[in-house]
Amino acid sequence: MHFAICTLFPEYFDSPLATGLLGRAVGDGVLTVERVNPRDFTEDNHRTVDDRPYGGGPGMVMLLDPVLKALDKVERNGGRGRTILLTPRGKPLSQDLTRELAGEERVTVICGRYEGMDARLGDLVDIEEVSVGDFVLSGGEAAACCLLEAVGRLLPGFMGHEGSGDEESFAHGLLEYPHYTRPEVVTDERGSELRVPEVLLSGDHRRIAEYRREKALATTWDRRPEMLSSAPLTQQDVESIRKHRAESPKPARGRNLHLVLAHYPVLNKEGQEVAVSLTNLDIHDIGRVSRSYGLGGFYLSTPLEDQRRLAATLLNHWTGGAGAVANPDRSEALSGVGVVESIEDALHRVRERTGRDPLVYVTSARIAPEKRRGGKRKRTEEPETVTIPQVAQALDARPVVLLLGTGSGLAPGVVRAADAVVRPVRPFTDYNHLSVRSATSILVDRILGDTD
Numbered sequence: 001m002h003f004a005i006c007t008l009f010p011e012y013f014d015s016p017l018a019t020g021l022l023g024r025a026v027g028d029g030v031l032t033v034e035r036v037n038p039r040d041f042t043e044d045n046h047r048t049v050d051d052r053p054y055g056g057g058p059g060m061v062m063l064l065d066p067v068l069k070a071l072d073k074v075e076r077n078g079g080r081g082r083t084i085l086l087t088p089r090g091k092p093l094s095q096d097l098t099r100e101l102a103g104e105e106r107v108t109v110i111c112g113r114y115e116g117m118d119a120r121l122g123d124l125v126d127i128e129e130v131s132v133g134d135f136v137l138s139g140g141e142a143a144a145c146c147l148l149e150a151v152g153r154l155l156p157g158f159m160g161h162e163g164s165g166d167e168e169s170f171a172h173g174l175l176e177y178p179h180y181t182r183p184e185v186v187t188d189e190r191g192s193e194l195r196v197p198e199v200l201l202s203g204d205h206r207r208i209a210e211y212r213r214e215k216a217l218a219t220t221w222d223r224r225p226e227m228l229s230s231a232p233l234t235q236q237d238v239e240s241i242r243k244h245r246a247e248s249p250k251p252a253r254g255r256n257l258h259l260v261l262a263h264y265p266v267l268n269k270e271g272q273e274v275a276v277s278l279t280n281l282d283i284h285d286i287g288r289v290s291r292s293y294g295l296g297g298f299y300l301s302t303p304l305e306d307q308r309r310l311a312a313t314l315l316n317h318w319t320g321g322a323g324a325v326a327n328p329d330r331s332e333a334l335s336g337v338g339v340v341e342s343i344e345d346a347l348h349r350v351r352e353r354t355g356r357d358p359l360v361y362v363t364s365a366r367i368a369p370e371k372r373r374g375g376k377r378k379r380t381e382e383p384e385t386v387t388i389p390q391v392a393q394a395l396d397a398r399p400v401v402l403l404l405g406t407g408s409g410l411a412p413g414v415v416r417a418a419d420a421v422v423r424p425v426r427p428f429t430d431y432n433h434l435s436v437r438s439a440t441s442i443l444v445d446r447i448l449g450d451t452d
């Protein structure tokens with residue numbers, strides 16, 4: 001495979017291309033690398049490769065002409081092949097992408113410097129923009145080394161023994177299992193022995209493979225749970241993760257999340273503050289969500305006595321009456337539903353349960369009208385908007401109540417008294433009027449997902 005690197009610092013690569021497995025691969029011809037310097041294609045005395053950005057601002061921008069000429073040279077030398085511009089604005093470099101690139105005969109990598117390239121490069125040359133992570137380097141050279149090494153080690157002949165790439169992290173959508181080598185026992189500073197897991201000494205290849213799969217799944221669950229949503233999993237894998245989750249000392253965030261469905265004070269269509277009646281579907285659907293996601297509690301609040309009686313009748317039917325016998329799953333979900341007179345009563349119950357004052361986050365279909373930055377909020381102002389990751393993070397430290405409004409939404413006084421408004425679901429479309437039970441399901445799933 002042939003790599004061309006377009007860089008203002010060709011010497012940067014002297015050591016990486018001469019060291020370790022990459023050095024050997026270059027020596028053996030598994031990989032050939034050509035370096036081109038845009039500075040060699042400048043025509044002025046200062047050999048200028050950058051200029052000030054239009055529109056002002058700090059830093060300099062790389063000139064198009066020297067880079068285009070450097071790329072032309074690569075083209076004449078045998079072709080550019082797939083051409084990659086390294087930039088933090090690019091798509092993330094992944095194991096899938098490195099595998100794709102390892103299948104190419106020629107790849108050209110352009111390293112930026114300063115504030116990066118003139119944006120028109122992409123209009124003039126067919127390039128893919130790639131980033132090596134959500135951080136900013138001073139130049140693309142370190143990023144190019146990552147790409148070269150990650151692609152190179154997938155080439156036949158690179159690693160000496162084929163197949164090691166198949167076992168590694170990301171190869172099957174999981175992080176890799178842990179490794180051990182000699183000695184069999186090491187002693188820590190308190191004198192405790194740290195032994196290599198017995199199964200790895202057993203010589204039983206089936207048990208070793210099972211152990212490694214379990215460890216890969218558990219490590220992925222603990223460190224990069226989001227990877228599990230796209231990893232291919234068998235039923236046995238699912239059981240293994242379930243077992244690991246049950247044994248994990250890490251408390252599930254969902255235990256700190258509480259739902260309060262308020263039927264007063266809410267707005268009607270005319271904008272008046274009213275109490276609205278219960279909706280049977282809300283009770284069933286939100287009750288099941290609460291149970292499925294392992295939430296701390298789900299409370300219905302209504303000041304209307306007949307509505308509370310109605311709720312009690314419904315809940316009794318499903319939790320103690322004929323319904324419980326016919327449908328035990330539903331009984332399990334509905335037995336966690338509490339009926340209270342007011343939002344304050346619900347908050348009191350959460351305080352009793354957790355021993356702490358909960359943060360109250362209200363939900364709404366619209367973005368809060370004003371944005372506050374720091375300082376104390378006036379009583380007349382709406383609270384700040386929080387995003388889903390902020391809600392998830394808050395759950396690590398405090399109980400949180402997600403306050404859900406019925407009717408045409410929570411009364412303004414309730415919103416103003418809250419700690420924050422959660423950014424609505426589907427804010428970027430012209431219609432996002434979901435039922436409260438749908439919005440609740442979506443919000444809870446986005447906050448906790450499958451890996452809480």
Ligand SMILES: C[S@@+](CC[C@H](N)C(=O)[O-])C[C@H]1O[C@@H](n2cnc3c(N)ncnc32)[C@H](O)[C@@H]1O
Binds near residue numbers: 088089133136138143
């Ligand atoms: C200082 S950076 C420019 C950052 C740019 N102004 C921005 O904010 O997106 C200079 C060069 O380093 C390289 N670079 C920096 N961070 C990178 C990353 N995370 N992935 C790939 N290349 C990166 C790019 O080639 C970039 O043009």
